Amino acid sequence: MAKTEFFDSDPTVIAKTKELKREIKKLLRTIEEDDDLSVQTINQLQETLSDFKRATIKKMAKSSSLEMLETVSCPEEFRCPLSNELMRDPVVLASGQTYDKLFIQKWLSSGNRTCPKTQQVLSHTGLTPNLLINDMISKWCKKVGVETMNQYQSNTKSNREVLNSLLCKVSSSNLQDQKSAAKELRLLTRKGTVFRAFFGESSDQITRLVNPLLHGCKDENLQEDVITTLLNISIHDDNNKKLVCENPNVIPLLIDALKRGTVATRSNAAAAIFTLSALDSNKSLIGKSGVLKPLIDLLEEGNPLAIKDAAAAIFTLCIAHENRIRAVKDGAVRVLGEKISDGLYVDELLAILAMLVTHWKAVEELGDLGGVSWLLKITRESECKRNKENAIVILHTVCFSDRTKWKEIKEEESSYGTITKLAREGTSRAQRKANGILDRLRKAMNLTHTA
Numbered sequence: 001m002a003k004t005e006f007f008d009s010d011p012t013v014i015a016k017t018k019e020l021k022r023e024i025k026k027l028l029r030t031i032e033e034d035d036d037l038s039v040q041t042i043n044q045l046q047e048t049l050s051d052f053k054r055a056t057i058k059k060m061a062k063s064s065s066l067e068m069l070e071t072v073s074c075p076e077e078f079r080c081p082l083s084n085e086l087m088r089d090p091v092v093l094a095s096g097q098t099y100d101k102l103f104i105q106k107w108l109s110s111g112n113r114t115c116p117k118t119q120q121v122l123s124h125t126g127l128t129p130n131l132l133i134n135d136m137i138s139k140w141c142k143k144v145g146v147e148t149m150n151q152y153q154s155n156t157k158s159n160r161e162v163l164n165s166l167l168c169k170v171s172s173s174n175l176q177d178q179k180s181a182a183k184e185l186r187l188l189t190r191k192g193t194v195f196r197a198f199f200g201e202s203s204d205q206i207t208r209l210v211n212p213l214l215h216g217c218k219d220e221n222l223q224e225d226v227i228t229t230l231l232n233i234s235i236h237d238d239n240n241k242k243l244v245c246e247n248p249n250v251i252p253l254l255i256d257a258l259k260r261g262t263v264a265t266r267s268n269a270a271a272a273i274f275t276l277s278a279l280d281s282n283k284s285l286i287g288k289s290g291v292l293k294p295l296i297d298l299l300e301e302g303n304p305l306a307i308k309d310a311a312a313a314i315f316t317l318c319i320a321h322e323n324r325i326r327a328v329k330d331g332a333v334r335v336l337g338e339k340i341s342d343g344l345y346v347d348e349l350l351a352i353l354a355m356l357v358t359h360w361k362a363v364e365e366l367g368d369l370g371g372v373s374w375l376l377k378i379t380r381e382s383e384c385k386r387n388k389e390n391a392i393v394i395l396h397t398v399c400f401s402d403r404t405k406w407k408e409i410k411e412e413e414s415s416y417g418t419i420t421k422l423a424r425e426g427t428s429r430a431q432r433k434a435n436g437i438l439d440r441l442r443k444a445m446n447l448t449h450t451a
Contacts, residue, residue: 020052078137081117082107090134091127095120098130105193109236125238162188163198163205170226171211175219178212182225185209189232196236199243206233206247213253224265227257231272238279245282251289258294263305266298270309277316287323293330300335302344311348318355328356333365341374346387350378354390357397366398372405380418389430392422396433400440410441 027045080087080100089101095115099107107116108125115122166188169181188195199205207214213226230253234244244250257269273291276282295317298310314332317323336353340346356362366372371394378391399405413419419441423434 017052020048023048024052075140078133078140080104087133087137090130090137092130093127094122094124098133101127102193105197105237109193109196159194160198163195167205167208171208175217175222178217179219179222179225182212182222182229186225186229186232189229193236196233196240199233200236200240203243203247206230206244207249210249210253213256214249220262220265223257223261224268227254227261227265227272228268230254231268231275234272234275241276241279241282245276245279245285251286251291255289255291255294258291258298263303267303267306267309270295270298270306270313274309274313274316277313280320283317283320283323287317287320287326292317292323292327292332296327296330296332296335299332299339299349302339307345308348311345311352315348315352315355318352321358324356325359327352328359328362328365332356333362334369337366337369337371337374340378341369341371346378346382347384350387350390350394354393357394360401363398363401366394367402367405372398372408376408376412376418379422380412380416385427385430388422389427389433392419392426392430392433392437396436399437406441409437413438413441 024045027048031045074086078086080090080103081097082099082103085100087098087100090098091101091104092098093104093115095118097115097117099116104116104127113122113125114120163185166181166185169177170185172178185195189199199209209229210226212222217223230244230250234241254269254272257265261269273286273295277286292314295310295314298306299314301307314327318327333353333356336349336356340349340353353362353366357366375391375395375398379388379395382388382391395409399409409419419434419437423431423438426434
């Protein structure tokens with residue numbers, strides 16, 4: 001069996017040893033710099049060194065237990081198909097296959113929606129404890145003298161204690177405690193699935209996380225860490241997305257972050273909205289909140305660090321038709337048109353515009369912005385087939401809604417044969433739209449000749 005890194009990468013151990021190392025360094029600097037050294041400082045150093053020693057011994061003991069496990073032949077049915085290691089928390093996937101919860105959650109959190117073993121598309125991502133296998137593994141561990149299962153349970157309990165301690169600190173009235181705890185929570189939820197999963201167990205824990213922002217804390221670093229932690233939690237699975245989005249405090253705080261945060265905070269807030277809106281049931285809830293206007297404002301500012309996250313969030317929200325109407329009313333067409341006509345982020349923004357032109361007001365605004373001209377230029381000059389497709393889709397909608405634009409289309413076709421070329425060489429969708437425009441052009445010409 002390959003040696004696991006489960007305990008070596010345990011966030012609890014990492015957090016504890018890091019904290020103790022920092023404290024030891026701080027005390028050593030005090031001893032070095034302070035001529036009038038107190039006995040209290042020396043005693044504090046001794047206590048901290050003792051704590052560090054105990055943590056190190058505890059970690060070594062865990063490693064020894066794992067090495068003992070490696071010398072024992074583990075039954076194949078007790079091994080996780082993903083890690084090939086003894087399962088500590090066996091759960092059943094929708095496909096009926098059993099995996100270790102830690103590893104299958106990593107698989108699902110990476111965006112996979114299939115069973116790793118059977119490649120079957122999953123009907124849902126829920127995980128059910130496999131109590132039978134869990135009991136069999138426990139009996140086997142006891143028989144061979146390995147306490148891996150108990151260690152895992154102890155480790156889980158310890159992780160929960162760490163989380164609760166950090167949430168108490170971040171909810172305290174001391175700004176420095178709030179900041180250090182928020183930073184630690186950000187790191188822990190970034191590194192692994194364990195802490196992200198804990199947040200998915202209760203909406204109350206999410207409320208505790210955002211508590212300092214609810215009480216008006218204006219510290220930029222604290223805001224960035226809390227918002228980024230929300231992003232990390234949301235990435236975990238659909239259950240977390242639902243729980244985070246339905247917490248009444250979260251979306252208003254994300255909107256506030258979009259309006260007044262640092263560039264990094266605003267970017268991460270936009271990324272969190274993008275992640276949350278991946279769940280269809282969240283799209284409507286988020287759209288009703290008024291979030292589209294600050295996202296569009298962020299898009300208009302055009303900061304390279306934030307614009308792609310803002311565009312991704314707008315695009316995903318606008319998959320829901322009701323949000324397209326909101327985006328148009330909030331000025332998205334003008335912002336998108338100006339960016340695209342300047343040649344900025346054409347790939348991302350053109351895809352959004354292709355969705356928005358289903359609304360009559362978007363078509364009207366595009367006409368006023370001279371959109372036909374730069375859309376024809378993209379159709380003629382772009383080397384990207386997707387951009388050509390989106391451009392001709394928009395042109396098709398505009399031209400069939402506004403007869404005044406046919407003259408410009410006809411002149412383009414006469415000079416360059418742009419639409420005819422796309423009807424031959426474009427994607428299947430682009431070909432359909434191009435042929436639709438050409439048919440309309442021919443009919444218009446026939447009507448002119450008859451008249």
